[in-house]
Amino acid sequence: MTPIDKNSNMPPESEAAAELLDTQLDAALQSYTVDAPSDLLAARILKMAKATPQQKQTFQDIETGNIRQENVLWREKRYGFGIAALLLISLTFAFGTLNFAPSDTESDTAEIWLEAAADLGMSDIYDWVEGQTNSMDDTR
Amino acid sequence: MIYKADPDQDVLTGLMSGDERALKELMRRHLDRIHRTAMRILGDAALAEDVAQTVFLKTWEMAPNWVSGKARLLSWMLRVTTRQCLDILKKKAPIYTDDMPDISDTSDLADKKMIKDDSAKMVRKAIERLPNRQKIALTLSYYENVSQRDGAEIMDITVGAYEALLVRARKTLKNTLIRDAEISTERPKDDRKLAL
Numbered sequence: 001m002t003p004i005d006k007n008s009n010m011p012p013e014s015e016a017a018a019e020l021l022d023t024q025l026d027a028a029l030q031s032y033t034v035d036a037p038s039d040l041l042a043a044r045i046l047k048m049a050k051a052t053p054q055q056k057q058t059f060q061d062i063e064t065g066n067i068r069q070e071n072v073l074w075r076e077k078r079y080g081f082g083i084a085a086l087l088l089i090s091l092t093f094a095f096g097t098l099n100f101a102p103s104d105t106e107s108d109t110a111e112i113w114l115e116a117a118a119d120l121g122m123s124d125i126y127d128w129v130e131g132q133t134n135s136m137d138d139t140r
Numbered sequence: 141m142i143y144k145a146d147p148d149q150d151v152l153t154g155l156m157s158g159d160e161r162a163l164k165e166l167m168r169r170h171l172d173r174i175h176r177t178a179m180r181i182l183g184d185a186a187l188a189e190d191v192a193q194t195v196f197l198k199t200w201e202m203a204p205n206w207v208s209g210k211a212r213l214l215s216w217m218l219r220v221t222t223r224q225c226l227d228i229l230k231k232k233a234p235i236y237t238d239d240m241p242d243i244s245d246t247s248d249l250a251d252k253k254m255i256k257d258d259s260a261k262m263v264r265k266a267i268e269r270l271p272n273r274q275k276i277a278l279t280l281s282y283y284e285n286v287s288q289r290d291g292a293e294i295m296d297i298t299v300g301a302y303e304a305l306l307v308r309a310r311k312t313l314k315n316t317l318i319r320d321a322e323i324s325t326e327r328p329k330d331d332r333k334l335a336l
Contacts, residue, residue, distance in 0.1 A: 025314050029282055032263040037175040041189050042167050046160065048193070049200045054158050 148213040155203035163200055170214060171196070173284060174221050180279040181225040183268040191224045211293075218286070219294045222276050229272050266316040274309035281306055 117126070146152065148169070154162025174195050179188035195217050206213075267275060276295060280286040286294065292302035 028263045031260045034176045034179045036172055045193050045196045054204050
């Protein structure tokens with residue numbers, strides 16, 4: 001290779017100088033050669049390849065859902081999240097339904113309860129409670 | 141981009157079925173080239189061998205996943221090679237970037253003086269000091285005869301950007317070599333000036 005001559009570093013506007021420099025640069029680049037790798041490298045790669053299992057999962061496998069074992073854990077986690085979300089929705093719905101359900105204290109059911117209480121002889125207690133309430137109102 | 145014919149298609153079939161003879165054949169065809177590319181980018185024989193080993197093992201490991209017709213095997217391998225090299229270079233010398241200003245490097249004058257008559261070493265040093273991406277583009281196009289279209293694909297950039305990298309690489313390299321030549325001839329005359 002011809003070393004790049006600093007004297008050929010003519011003003012940049014000189015096309016001839018630029019061309020000369022390009023030629024010199026090409027020659028310089030050609031001089032840089034690289035030795036071949038050692039013979040052991042190929043043997044080492046082969047040995048390691050024997051110990052390295054190929055990834056048998058293909059793109060077709062991924063598309064058909066035949067995913068590998070390590071993905072099962074993630075799949076189970078996803079099911080867990082799904083179940084938790086379903087429970088949360090159910091609870092929210094149940095809570096809302098209970099809150100907005102109409103009270104049945106004034107319905108026929110309430111009268112049935114009153115009749116049952118009277119049958120059991122609890123009318124005296126009701127009278128006593130009512131009496132207590134009235135006397136309290138009178139004292140106010 | 142669809143490639144109709146991959147020159148390595150015959151080897152690929154063997155690789156995909158886990159045939160070690162196919163791996164041997166692939167190494168016979170491309171090991172030198174992959175190693176050479178890594179060596180020129182990294183400037184370190186041991187690291188280049190590590191990169192070549194990684195590239196071939198990745199090719200072996202991932203072969204069953206290969207989708208024919210999307211890229212050439214060699215282009216893919218060169219892409220893995222350049223990415224591996226970039227990773228190493230980022231860890232090794234983070235100061236070199238594409239935006240590096242043209243400032244004279246006077247830090248290793250003794251080294252330069254020592255190699256002034258050894259042109260290959262001089263070029264090697266100059267290439268080593270190129271910004272990483274310029275170095276890769278130059279190595280692919282100049283030394284490996286990779287077309288600009290393939291080079292751009294390997295580096296994952298546009299053809300225009302790749303061409304610009306090549307132009308900048310040649311310019312930077314030229315300036316560096318001229319500067320080195322000047323330093324090696326001026327130093328005996330004026331040590332004090334160059335020591336600045």
